[in-house]
Amino acid sequence: MSLQDSLFMVIEGRQQPMHVAGLHIYTPPAGAGEDHVQQIYQGWRKYVKAEKPFSQRPVLSMGQWGWEEDADFDVDHHLSHLALPRPGRIRELLMLVSRLHGALMDRSRPLWELHLIEGLADGRFALYVKIHHALIDGVTGIRLVASSLSHDPAEIKPPLWAQKHSQAAASRPARSLAAKVVDAVLTGRKIIPGLGSGLFDLLRTANPDDALALPFQAPPSLFNVGISGSRRFVAQSYSLTRMREIGKATGATVNDVTLAVCAGALRKYLMARDNLPEKPLIAMVPVSLHGETRKGGNQVAMMLANLATDVADPLDRLQRIVASTAAAKARLSGMVRVEKIAHAAMMLAPMLPDMITGRARKRPAFNLIISNVPGPTGTLYLNGARLDEAYPVSIPADFLALNITVSGYGDRLGFGFTACRRVVPALQRMVDHLDEAFAELESALAATRPRPAPKRTRRPVAGSALPETGTATPVDVGQVLRRRKLRKTPPS
Amino acid sequence: MSLQDSLFMVIEGRQQPMHVAGLHIYTPPAGAGEDHVQQIYQGWRKYVKAEKPFSQRPVLSMGQWGWEEDADFDVDHHLSHLALPRPGRIRELLMLVSRLHGALMDRSRPLWELHLIEGLADGRFALYVKIHHALIDGVTGIRLVASSLSHDPAEIKPPLWAQKHSQAAASRPARSLAAKVVDAVLTGRKIIPGLGSGLFDLLRTANPDDALALPFQAPPSLFNVGISGSRRFVAQSYSLTRMREIGKATGATVNDVTLAVCAGALRKYLMARDNLPEKPLIAMVPVSLHGETRKGGNQVAMMLANLATDVADPLDRLQRIVASTAAAKARLSGMVRVEKIAHAAMMLAPMLPDMITGRARKRPAFNLIISNVPGPTGTLYLNGARLDEAYPVSIPADFLALNITVSGYGDRLGFGFTACRRVVPALQRMVDHLDEAFAELESALAATRPRPAPKRTRRPVAGSALPETGTATPVDVGQVLRRRKLRKTPPS
Structure with a gap:
């Protein structure tokens, strides 16, 4: 871990989590069933192996932060399936995202979380992706998440963590x-x-x-x-x-x-x-x-x-x-x-x-x-679902x-x-x-x-x-x- | 705060949150609408003032932990309305509760959270109540939560935090x-x-x-x-x-x-x-x-x-x-x-x-x-909803x-x-x-x-x-x- 990246670990406190996130809202493809999000979730859970940098967890050794492969990578820790309460407005989505964004991540794991959120009253669903700033900066994060999607509504890609990312994309730029x-x-x-x-x-x-x-x-x-x-x-x-x-x-x-x-x-x-x-x-x-x-x-x-x-x-x-x-x-x-x-x-x-x-x-x-x-x-698609709106959470x-x-x-x-x-x-x-x-x-x-x-x-x-x-x-x-x-x- | 209670603050770390919780599952009263949980939630949000000990936040002064009234008590921080994703089984409930239980509480606030969870496929709903061990011990917590309910299905009580609790119930026993x-x-x-x-x-x-x-x-x-x-x-x-x-x-x-x-x-x-x-x-x-x-x-x-x-x-x-x-x-x-x-x-x-x-x-x-x-x-009731199952989370x-x-x-x-x-x-x-x-x-x-x-x-x-x-x-x-x-x- 570079000195600068490690600073994001050092200055992080329980009152100041150092993660960035993106919130996406998608329209399911025509003909998608009520269990559309559940199917994405179940499909993604099968990707039990992560690629760099999503496979790496922070380690503190001799006072220095570094990265190491997580030998016990547990996809169910990183991926969750959530739902909005009634009436399922954007307001309920933002309240849930507020809570998710306030929670510190477990440092014994790779520092990212991905939450599939169903239950918007208009039938759309949301994706909240949270990545620690020590793992990736916001700009690179948005680029990685976007590159995990497709311009082709017919394409099914592996989820973010299971895609091979170029060295340039996976590592922070030299500074x-x-x-x-x-x-x-x-x-x-x-x-x-x-x-x-x-x-x-x-x-x-x-x-x-x-x-x-x-x-x-x-x-x-x-x-x-x-x-x-x-x-x-x-x-x-x-x-x-x-x-x-x-x-x-x-x-x-x-x-x-x-x-x-x-x-x-x-x-x-x-x-x-x-x-x-x-x-x-x-x-x-x-x-x-x-x-x-x-x-x-x-x-x-x-x-x-x-x-x-x-x-x-x-x-x-x-x-x-x-x-x-x-x-x-x-x-x-x-x-x-x-x-x-x-x-x-x-x-x-x-x-x-x-x-x-x-x-x-x-x-x-x-x-x-x-x-x-x-x-x-x-226009980007997630397994055929069209990305409608994208917001950064900082x-x-x-x-x-x-x-x-x-x-x-x-x-x-x-x-x-x-x-x-x-x-x-x-x-x-x-x-x-x-x-x-x-x-x-x-x-x-x-x-x-x-x-x-x-x-x-x-x-x-x-x-x-x-x-x-x-x-x-x-x-x-x-x-x-x-x-x-x-x-x-x-x-x- | 007693020396012992303050120890629960001192030994708490991000890998070892020191809160206990209870998980309740309720059957809504006959004739309840689909928005039953939403109505409880909206009704409870109106209780913007908390009673002791739910009104008190921890303060660290001169190295000693104590309690003080939270002048900016914010009910929306403590109370949330959540929902289960499909298929809404007990499995989904337990996964959500697992996540909620893993999150540290914000120490700038009174150390408790209450989550109303709808979306069980059988029409029931859940309540997850999380209280820091420094505020209350598990036994007292279960007693307080139970006393906030009613034996009378017709009775509507204020929520847990807005009820006046006896000094004995609100404070930890002398030890x-x-x-x-x-x-x-x-x-x-x-x-x-x-x-x-x-x-x-x-x-x-x-x-x-x-x-x-x-x-x-x-x-x-x-x-x-x-x-x-x-x-x-x-x-x-x-x-x-x-x-x-x-x-x-x-x-x-x-x-x-x-x-x-x-x-x-x-x-x-x-x-x-x-x-x-x-x-x-x-x-x-x-x-x-x-x-x-x-x-x-x-x-x-x-x-x-x-x-x-x-x-x-x-x-x-x-x-x-x-x-x-x-x-x-x-x-x-x-x-x-x-x-x-x-x-x-x-x-x-x-x-x-x-x-x-x-x-x-x-x-x-x-x-x-x-x-x-x-x-x-x-048998206990929450605004007419019957408590079916109760589990401690430790x-x-x-x-x-x-x-x-x-x-x-x-x-x-x-x-x-x-x-x-x-x-x-x-x-x-x-x-x-x-x-x-x-x-x-x-x-x-x-x-x-x-x-x-x-x-x-x-x-x-x-x-x-x-x-x-x-x-x-x-x-x-x-x-x-x-x-x-x-x-x-x-x-x-």
Whole structure:
């Protein structure tokens, strides 16, 4: 086990499980019987042998974590067949997934679980796949799960754990620099000369641009406190076409629109709890710098986005966000070394808050992580059942009690909110607020009556790397806004 | 929190959760709709305030565990509504309960969970109640849960956590001696003069009776190894009438018959795995010395029973067990001080194996705990639904990987087997073996064609304290056996 992977074992506690998960919803094939899920389950139970990495369990030897083959691999430990209680709505599914996601995995076994869940009232079924972060990172996990499915509805594949995975897919990408940074930070040694000052530069240099969000500018918020071991997960998906329309009209990327609707929902949630900070929330956004989806995960840097949650007007808020991400991208693209350090800092994200515990409540580095994980392309099938919806379920951490991860599939972008259910109560409201934020943004745009935007061919976001390139500059938003202001201001 | 209760917090690890549970199966009232369980669930969710001890969460302050009111009590964390997948057999229920029992509870909350489980194919539903041992001991827990139900099918009561519990029921019985013993053992101090030698006496004195099982006579077995965090629970109930018939014919108590069928099942299980020790397994059996059910739990001593798993003949095995428990009871009844020390030793049971880890694999103190927890009397109802079956779910521990706990309800004695599913594989076989052991014992008895036993009035075991008094002496078994031997031996 690499040093970095082993850190996910070391920092895991009963209040902070370090596993990621995916939630899939499927439509059974035409003519499937009531026992469709049971048949999948019984078929899968016969795969009593696992392939790497699903065959390996962690071992602690001489203080070092490593992997070894599980000689007593027990498929019934890893695979379960569950059902939803009446009335079998998405609400019941999300409550069950919340419970499953809150449970630590047994470290005497390979660190993954797969739950087939039947009983949705509309006849669909769900799959919840949970994998420890030490075994696999989220991006690789989503890719592996997707590759275990088929584009052919007639194909029957072995289940995830019984498929042979390429060495590249089965092992985490090399991140030697990150590992060194982790090592340096944790042990206090300076393996990389000048690292400390470099990190300090990134965090502390004078702000060259009002739009650029810097760490430790984030206000204290209810999301930035210690967490408990219980989890709440809610999810919702939106049409990417709808999001692209907003982007076209404002010159924003889909990623900017994602941040904007999240910001709108966060603002509403915090206002409803009488807890909106005066200063804007700052989101840490992992970004893929190279846009190479198939290598996704190993060229990731971070940027800090100002979510403008202090701004009431949805279009003003979007403009601030676009300006912030544009400035962050410009800064990243110009600074190779900083990019690498930012990469390491991103990788350290779950640990950072612990390291700065002393000041975290008063001045967090950022308020939450909003991550876009590349989703699969094309329609996927599980033994003939069509994958309809896919949501990522991620890791809240101490002082980062809410995580938002989105992932595209087909024309939908799935939003997954994963939180500590104790310090982020009534998380289900967030989905209502997300709906409202979308509607407000669209209403505000409609009120500006923009000219029809010129037709542009865009590659779909689902499966593509972020941030998107080739989109219009933030200036467009300004134009829209100026146009709107003209309309609002009565002619003098 | 008392010192002893806090020990259950201290010794709990992710591989050794220290919670006990009860599994109930109910028949809905006549005319109940398909949404019967949903209605109970929705009704219970409205009880957003908990009473002591269900309102209290553990706090660690200055290294000492204590209790405090949970200011953010969240009923949705503690109460869940679950369902069984198809085909909805008892098998699916037991698999779900196994998973629920393997999950650690969130220590930032009051340490209990209540799961309403629908979807049994026969229309019944289940209730799984999980309570941390630091909050409540198993006996008190079963009593509290029973007292939350009603003898009146027309009565609607608030749920367990919202009922006011008497101080006596809500707090653990005082066990100052036990606490002192724990303290003395753990810290090495000698608070009770002569304790060390007294304990040593109990464990080490020369064996005055061949039948008496002494600690550290137990052979190594597959049950006496370190455990993992995953659990398997299986259960089965048997007619107490049937067990009493066996007892009548052999002069054994119901408790002896319980031990005998467990011994038969254990022997078959170990033989099937080619792992039967040559020497007999030794069970630790907690016994109530005073027979006062309502105070059950606070006057408990332990006895060690020779399970005679090396004996192939079921009646010979029963005879050995009866002789062993008779000798143990005689010894206990004659030794007041030893009784108290034994009490403490019993309370230490989950800790003992850890303390003697060095030798546990080679020479365990005993092989498993077989416990009979007094059950409720009379038929009980939950909002009109009749309680049909009740099973205790207990705690496996390192080097005690299997726990058997039985509890009576009505004419049934419910057997609950709780084990680490990694080191005690295929636990479901144990239930088949239990069936076989029963059948063999009855066949062997039938072959002896005993005279009809004289009619005796017995109080029911369910709800009574063990060991039973006033039953025939072990000599009866010998008579039966001699009679049988006469029949078997051809007349010369």
